[in-house]
Amino acid sequence: MNQHNEQHSISLLVSNKPGVLIRIALVFSRRGYNLDSVVVSPTHNSAYSRMNLVARGSKESLNQIIKQLAKLVDVIHVADHTGEDIIEGELLFIKVRCSREQRTELLQIADHFRAKSVDLTDDSITFEATGKTAKLNAFQAMLEQYGILESVRSGKLIMARGTQAT
């Protein structure tokens, strides 16, 4: 059960062309897999884009998916970095209901998670936080009792350590 729910962090280097995202998404959707997060961004070389995906599934089926992804003509490189010691992080914007009386308390919580306020109104406060998924989850859980109005996350970014390529 746990194995089937294991989160996998997958990194791809792909050609920067129309249609690449859908080709990759189809490899997952064909098997009924949901993508928990997708980050696509240009790299320092405009010919390529970097994609970071998070998906759940068993190791065997994810292995098969990785092989199918590697076969796509527009995929230059793909790797599953799950369980590796890699640099990882994501960005969270979270908007919370906040009365004047609650401001100090909320700012203290934010301070603990090294989040900063990026917007403040009479009855709301918005934080920006970065870090590992678990930390952002914990921050979000702390804010729940105050009433979360909106939240958005960048999806997980990953990079190999040292001179090793991701």
Place this chain on the structure above:
Amino acid sequence: MNSTTTKTAAKGATMTGAQAIIASCEQHGLTHIFGYPGGANIPLFDALLDSSIKLVLSRHEQGAVHMADGYARASGKVGVALVTSGPGATNAITGLLTAHMDSVPLIVICGQTITANLGLDAFQEADVSGISYPVVKHSYLVKDPAQLPRIMKEAFYIASTGRPGPVLIDVPKDVSSAVCHADFTVDMDLPGYQVVQGFDESQIECTASALSTARRPVLLVGHGAIISGAQKEILHLAEKLRVPVVSTLLGKGAFPETHELSLGMLGMHGTAYANYAVRDCDLILSVGSRFDDRITGNPKTFCKNAVKIHIDIDPAEANRQIPVDCFINADAKEAVSALMALAVPGDTAEWVAQVQKWKADFPLTYKQDELSAQLVINTLYRLSGGRAIVTTDVGQHQMWAAQYYKCDDGRSWISSGGAGTMGFGFPAAIGAQLARPEATVLAIVGDGGFQMTEAELSTAMIQKTPVKVIIIDNKYLGMVRQWQDIFFNNRLSGVTMEYNPDFVKLAEAYGMKGFRISQVDEVAPVLSAALAYDGPCIVHAEVTREDNVFPMIPAGADYSGMLLERPKGPVEKPKGST
């Protein structure tokens, strides 16, 4: 025009996008393009008028793509189909799936509405790139005519290398009409596409030693062996090591089926002796087969106690269905050739004797005294000397043809295996005949499938392709009827082909010769006459209506569950799909 086009093109020349596409096809040695025109591809049809490439006008886009497929399978070259936008392109999708599932090198060029209209629901617009993604090896939507020489070069390369497959090129009409500077010396830009080169020596060494120590080895040959042209190497290896050979449906001809070591086809409707050998082997070496579910039955028990070694050029096939002891990611011909050099014969005498005994004890059989499909196909095999190119449709006749029409050469058996596309056989035969005009081409088809693409009778007449269409007419969708009979208590639903035409009269309506077989003693003389007939013809064989294909391993069942005949009582519904 064409030779000058090619010459000037080499240096870069001014031409339309359509001319660039056709010039590129000429440079790749294409002799025929199979197509159907429409508003969006008129510039391409116009460019064809000035080309050495012959246009084969089909009657339906599905027919055109299957013809290109048959051309490709018979010749080993890339087949090209040319269709228009919208419904023209969607009609080609079945053909793309067929080629994709069977690793056939194919390019389908689609006309498309003008670039400015893309996504605006213009007349005959369909997002064909989007529709095609799951059924192609790669696809292009061309926005700039100057890119066409590179795209065409890449398309031919991608379609034909590694594990071959179809490539779709969607060309908006303004792109094919625009004048551009076409430089055919341009380099390909495929940083993400790698073709497997070489192999791991140590894996070959391990395999060679495993083969030498095995007492009950089996060689399993598939389509990949034929695609890579490994027939000679496989023959040498099997003979040197005295290993019995079983073949997949598409592997027919990778090893001569008349050879004493050949056990014919394995799997769902394979021979009993092939399946017994696979059930009892202690080593199975697959060369270019993908352990498809028709072969494995229940993947959990397939060759459970045997050493499993898998040679495949596609790395994604590693352990996909069947976990193997060794996966050799290599070209079949190279790997088998290396194995051949290292392998030392082991002791297989007892095993070969056992296999020969099974062959003698459990032969394929049919009733000689009735007009059965098997009798027709077996007689056809005998009279044509087993030397014809055989194409088939999908269903009972396909399995009987696989069982009774033994193939000794690669590229002489053309059948829709993975996709199981009805309507494939007849157009594929036309394509195969155009690729190999000297060959006798037999389309063995069922009455159901033939009617899906029978409009191509015109095409056969126009092209004067002397294809012999053998219609095995039981007035049923026989394979579905067989399943309903065995697994659904003979509750027949939607399988009766009422009002089939008189196929002899149908042939005559197209100005084609028609022959009829309606009793046993007509089989040999009529087939002889048809084979001797100089031109396309139909043989309408009105065979026994209710007959079932055996042996049969129900889908997803163990090999031990093979049925040699219709069980008396009710049978449990199979767990596997279809």
